[in-house]
Amino acid sequence: MLGVLAIIATAWLVAFGLGFSPADRDQEESVRILYVHVPTIWVAYVAFILTAVASGTYLFSKKHSLGFDRFAGASAELGVLFVGLTLIVGALWGRLTWGVFWQWDARLTTTALLFVTYIGYLAVRRLGGDPHQRARRSAVMGLLSVLLIPLVHWSVRLWRSLHQDATVLRPDGQVKMDGLMLFSLFVGVVAFSLIYAWLVIHRTRVLWMEDHESEYGLEAAVEQRRAEALETPSSNSTGGKTDG
Amino acid sequence: MTDLTPRPVDDSGSRPSRRILPLVVLALVVAAGGVILTQFLTSAVDYYCNADEIGQRSGCDEERRLRIQGTVTDGSVAVERGVTSFTIAFNDVTVPVHYEGEPGGIFKECIPVVVHGQFDRGVFRGDRVEVKHSNEYVAVNSDRLTEAEFEGCEPGST
Structure with missing residues (x-):
């Protein structure tokens, strides 16, 4: 159901982003990149915040449920995916409007740092050890990494940046954007949020299966081997010759 | 008595690479973070x-x-x-x-x-x-x- 809604919302986004919404006075047609660039970074922020919330819940709850750790990992993976998308479409947008793909200005630099930090988080998750060791160390990193988000968001106000200031989440509450453009942006946020929700559910389930496989893998392998041996007693004499 | 002897599995090289890869990624992440921070301090602050x-x-x-x-x-x-x-x-x-x-x-x-x-x-x-x-x-x-x-x-x- 969630997947169907995500597909429908994406179709709406294509219709509004490429069709119904008007071109911008200054940026002309390139403004349509906005409908992917902004929603992907917002969803990435949400993904990383949820990673931190799940990490904190794992660390500070009495039960220490690995379900929270798996959700944190899945959410971080999708956050990295969405920040990557933000950086790619942002570079394309930058080339069309600024005239350059990349500049080491405050917003771009802090976003790159956010991206690299969460790649590090994902690497830490794969360092080995039992699931609870993995969960503890990645939870600490998940809680620390999320502190970068306010830095990224406020970088355009803290330092002089080539990147423009916020249009929607402005401190004065005023939104200086054409109505249809704003609606298209809203459709983009809904579409990417649904995509995130859909993927994070499935990815969490896959991570559960991976943990389950490694936890019960040995017992299952012994059981399977026993069953095979009972089924084909004649093959016992040639044990170890076939693929496992 | 059934034979439960584990079958030989050729996994030569797979385990070390699985352990080393995250460490390599971490090292690259630290290096990239250093480059980004350096660029940030020398270029991003007071961009113009x-x-x-x-x-x-x-x-x-x-x-x-x-x-x-x-x-x-x-x-x-x-x-x-x-x-x-x-x-x-x-x-x-x-x-x-x-x-x-x-x-x-x-x-x-x-x-x-x-x-x-x-x-x-x-x-x-x-x-x-x-x-x-x-x-x-x-x-x-x-x-x-x-x-x-x-x-x-x-x-x-x-």
Whole structure:
């Protein structure tokens, strides 16, 4: 159901982003990149915040449920995916409007740092050890990494940046954007949020299966081997010759 | 008695690589983080000087290589023999700019830009022009009045 809604919302986004919404006075047609660039970074922020919330819940709850750790990992993976998308479409947008793909200005630099930090988080998750060791160390990193988000968001106000200031989440509450453009942006946020929700559910389930496989893998392998041996007693004499 | 002897599995090389890969990624992440932080400290902080800060603010001296922000003055753009000349202004202070080539992006009059370059006998010789578009989004042809206001731009409004 969630997947169907995500597909429908994406179709709406294509219709509004490429069709119904008007071109911008200054940026002309390139403004349509906005409908992917902004929603992907917002969803990435949400993904990383949820990673931190799940990490904190794992660390500070009495039960220490690995379900929270798996959700944190899945959410971080999708956050990295969405920040990557933000950086790619942002570079394309930058080339069309600024005239350059990349500049080491405050917003771009802090976003790159956010991206690299969460790649590090994902690497830490794969360092080995039992699931609870993995969960503890990645939870600490998940809680620390999320502190970068306010830095990224406020970088355009803290330092002089080539990147423009916020249009929607402005401190004065005023939104200086054409109505249809704003609606298209809203459709983009809904579409990417649904995509995130859909993927994070499935990815969490896959991570559960991976943990389950490694936890019960040995017992299952012994059981399977026993069953095979009972089924084909004649093959016992040639044990170890076939693929496992 | 059933034979439960584990079957031989050829996993030579797979386990070490599975352990080393995250460590390699972590090392690359640390290295990339170092590069990004270095760039941040040397380039991102104080990305540019405003046109009215030249010679007034620390780090905005005419003798050094600069990045200057200002709005392209209305009617100032001229292209001659491959050189684009224009003036940029901020808080009523104007700076003449010469740029070899045609600026990319959405460069035009009345739009804020950041020019990279160095002063030469009172003229700022730019080698890169970046357009710093605003955070306002206005539909093209949606409002004649807005269009008219835009044409009569005021420099240094950013």
